[in-house]
Amino acid sequence: MKKAEAHLPKGLEGVARDSVMRLHQSMVTIRTVENTVAESITKKEIGCPCHLYSGEEAIAAGICANLRKDDWIYSSHRSHGHYIAKGGSIDELMAEVYCRQTGASKGRGGSMHLSSPEIGFPGSSAIVSGTISLAVGSALAFKIMKTDRMAVSFFGDGAADEGVFYESLNLAALYKLPILFVCENNLYSTHLRITKCLADQDIVKKARAMGVRGTSIDGNDAIGVFKVAKRLVERIRGGRGPEFLECMTYRHRGHVGPNYDIDKGLRSKEELKGWMKKDPIDLIERKIIASKLATRRELDAIIAEIDGRVKAAQKKGLSGKWPSCGSDSAFVEASWRCKR
């Protein structure tokens, strides 16, 4: 294996073929789902607000590839990517964006509220910064229970606008908790550019000020994210306390829905074009082909297969039963002993 990897282009070294191909597969699955959702919104098949992850796939894929099933990740309103990368069912995701009984949250959550505890995805919440402290608490529980499980908190740059972000980082550092904070810096907090939100846009500096080790990387380079995350996860599992990873990226589509937020002058066409050239899937495919891990034709076959799977999930989702009104009170109160 070592010998075979010796000639790989820079950036692939040390990463096995299987890992690279899995990253690619994960990213393409996310992109295909998001494109399918976007089309479905345009066709008015989807009613709930969807915050699409297109353009940021390398981050979820690169981080989650280093996690175990029993590690917990928390996510935000933009959660499809994290859910898929962690191993969530695409059938249930599609059914949930259609708000059906067959969905991941039985049609009670919609796109912003996905849950799949069995794969380590307790839930995604639509309040900016709202799950950071929850992730800290789960990490605290893992530590108290003397397990070697860890938590990951995914959030955007907008989270740094909230006070609880700082409180949560401080607690994690103070109690030396097994948690990785992943800031997906896509430069926009809803419609507002980061320069209009943060007087000092160096988010890693803020993390360090709270006592958390932090670093900033290219969030569009899946292999790079994978390698850094691997190192950080090892450190965290080794009991060395929290880590903060800022991944610089860009969401292709607008804050919410299928559009691009350039129509109202929120973002410039040039900026979008520039980032499209750094598309994370293009990037990994170029590396795969250049290093002869797979041919273009082989990649196209993989993409076609994923496309078929997502189309099938979409069809299944759309034909799923709607929740019936009579069944609603059952979810308000948990049973005396909670299920877990």
Added chain:
Amino acid sequence: MRKLTYVEALNEALHQLMEADDSVMVMGQGVTSPWYVGNSCINLIDRFTPSRVIDTPVSENAVTGAAVGAALAGMRPIVVHPRLDFMHYAMDPIANQAANWYYMFGGKLSVPITIWGIINRGGEQGAQHSQATHAMYAHIPGIKVVMPSTPFDVKGLMRSCVYDGNPVVFIDDRWLYRMEGDVPEKRYSVQIGKGKIRRKGKDLTIVATSYLVHEALAAAEELAKKGISAEVLDPLTLKPLDEELIVKSVGKTGRLLVVDGGWTSFGAAAEIMARLAENEEILEIKAPLKRLALPDSPAPASRTLEKNYFKRAEDIVREAAKLVR
């Protein structure tokens, strides 16, 4: 039976819960302090591992959120806020996260958390160290609210909250802490959602919450001297409310006075009156439904103003007497 003060009973509940179950933890401001949180957490840190008795920084939002996250991951945390005023900072993890989690994700994970907030008023502490905000929490679907008023009930209800499996806001009042009462040594539960008749009567029903149960009992004593027989009810749980208990009593007496330590408008008293107003079983109401709660103004500091602001037995006697003429 053995007598304990309210705070001793509460402290005993915490000790017994923690010694029997490794998943129970207490976190919040002052839980390792020998005098903070009114001695309620005394000696916990001496008996249990520090990771389960966490004296936290004043980060109410993140600390409460962390308790929610710990609950999701398998712990049964009790997170304490030494004053309800400080708990406003924790509204997001309570109202957005804990309250919604079970419903919002189709019943996949519940949040077995006890959010303990203390009413601590009087003594010229002013508007930000006096609030009784129980009604705000009772308004939120997915949150239960209990307000134990006796040493017996505080011990049993704390246990019920920890094992309820849902987020419960547990609210006590520092004015109750020194009260004595019978408390069994063994572990026991007091059922959430069940109120108690504290005194039987036939002329009017007084529903009082938390500390005011005791003022209402003192008032009933005075009223008896005037020939008025008052029945005193203690809901113990604000949500879900023991509506049956109240309806039955008012059905008998035909008169209702609700006494609550929160503000008047849109408060707990308003909800209790509304339940009665909507009820179709009660055929005869002999007087208008009445409430006695705090004026719609912030708590004052000066003792001369405080005296008028917080309600006492004499106020209850006055209002009750007006209903029974």
